[in-house]
Amino acid sequence: MLITLVIGLCALAFAQDKVTIVHWQHHYPAREAVVKQLITEFEQLHPNVTIDFQSIPYGEYFQKIGPSLEAGTGPDVFQLPGPQVYEFYARDQLTPVPDDVYTAAEIEADFVPWTVELLKQDGGYVGLPTDVQLFLLFYNDALFEAAGLDPTKDFASLDELEAAARQLTVKTGGRLSQAGISLTYSPYQWYWNYLTTLHDAGSVDEATLEVTYDDAAGIDFWRWFTGLITNDGVDDPEFLTGQDKFAVGLAAMDLHEFTYAGNLAQLNPDMTYSVHLPPPAPGRPEGTAGTHWAYVVSSQSDKATAAWEWVKFLTSEEAQRQWVADGGELPSRVALYDDAELRSDPNAAVALDAMSTAVPYDAIGWDDVYGIQQGIWENIVLRGDTVESAVAAGAAAEEALYQEKQR
Known part of the structure; x- marks a missing residue:
């Protein structure tokens, strides 16, 4: 019409x-x-x-x-x-x-x-x-119920989410067989969302072109986020590498853009899932980035x-x-x-x-900034760098990129 x-x-x-x-x-x-x-x-x-x-x-x-x-x-x-x-x-x-x-x-x-x-x-x-698009938390409702968790409940904090992710993680013969959260397939939604919502100024101060995520709160986020893999083991880079674990029913949670609902309708039309607001970072109000x-x-x-x-x-x-x-x-x-x-x-x-x-999401760029921030994640999770050194290197690279764009 x-x-x-x-x-x-x-x-x-x-x-x-x-x-x-x-x-x-x-x-x-x-x-x-x-x-x-x-x-x-x-x-x-x-x-x-x-x-x-x-x-x-x-x-x-x-x-x-x-x-x-x-x-x-x-x-x-x-x-x-x-x-x-x-x-x-x-x-x-x-x-x-x-x-x-x-x-x-x-x-x-x-x-x-x-x-x-x-x-x-x-x-x-x-x-x-x-x-x-908005970054929203997807639950596999059946996996929540099987673990004794309520799929209608939002998490009030990152600590609650982490505890649930551990409870939802399944290992068979000492190897991961169900991820508590799908992280390694597409991690950028996590750092784009939380680096944006962590400070009132967003991820970058427009006046100084300095990033905001290299302070104590930013370091804490990166440590928590990468620790979901390096400490908690709720996902593993070697588990279903390159596959969408949530879509195939082998991950209990995934943070994704809302358009992901359309992907699920095609990839796994029989899945029962629900969408939730991601929990705020410590001391921050409820809300998400888009x-x-x-x-x-x-x-x-x-x-x-x-x-x-x-x-x-x-x-x-x-x-x-x-x-x-x-x-x-x-x-x-x-x-x-x-x-x-x-x-x-x-x-x-x-x-x-x-x-x-x-x-x-307010970074001054797109694929170029993504490459830098994804590098922080990879350097910590895949290469074993310390959180502090990886974040410092990434922040310096991002700020140098912004300075170059101003010339």
Whole structure:
């Protein structure tokens, strides 16, 4: 069914002439399908507009987008991780949303604050959010019940979670046969979440470009987190190496983005699981971190108004219903948070409730920062470095990266 929006009913000025909007984003099958459906609807509403869409493999995406913008051959509309928006804006590669398309006041009224926080630069917005995710704790309910634990209960502290993880860990013949928590398959969700929520300033002080996780609280987190493997043995790098242990039913817990629910529906449709807010770090309030990408418009585009109208359409309330249903993301629009249809799934309701207190993962980068922080984890867990030395080296590398980006 066509999206019936005011934008689609108005005779927009840009639609009077033939317009082609070039749109790039990294490839993800479900999201590609949603974009193609929205293109069909938008082009039917605006017959003079053509969307030239390219879904580019993730491994090639950033290698293509940067050089193309530098060469002046880039797209009109493209997708960036929220934490990278500042970098592209600082290089004068993004154009703000014009007021005649969407005012700053309207954006702030329509979207959940944390989903647009990283998109505001110099008082204006240079992107609109998409692919919104939260880090949430997944329980395998059957494994909880088998261990005598209540799968409806949230953990109040990291200590409670650790104790349960030990109870949920099973060894057979002295070897791990069930992980209490899936950690080695994808550990980044843990350090992205807790390094962001550990301090009010997030993981990096924007004023000084210094990371915040190399203080006593940060060291304590890294020691606790890596100790789940090195001390407690709730997972093991040699147990089902490279396999998603939670999805195959051999791990009792996993911290993951909410979109993981869609993966589970495909990989293990018979699993009964529940979604929970992860416990706070000591002395910190309840809440979780989230990530999102953003649709942005190139400063080189000669059809910026038309491009922004397309982005506004992509992130509209009705479009977000499609993103939620078919793209595996959470809505960023305030109007959808009390939606009865979305809340009919108890796990989705947990995620929607968590949106109000979430904060954005705020590192100034994406894959480059991931590589440094993943290196901290690997140096401790796989190479046996001390927590202090690994964190100090990682913090220094991350701060050097930020200084280089400022040049």
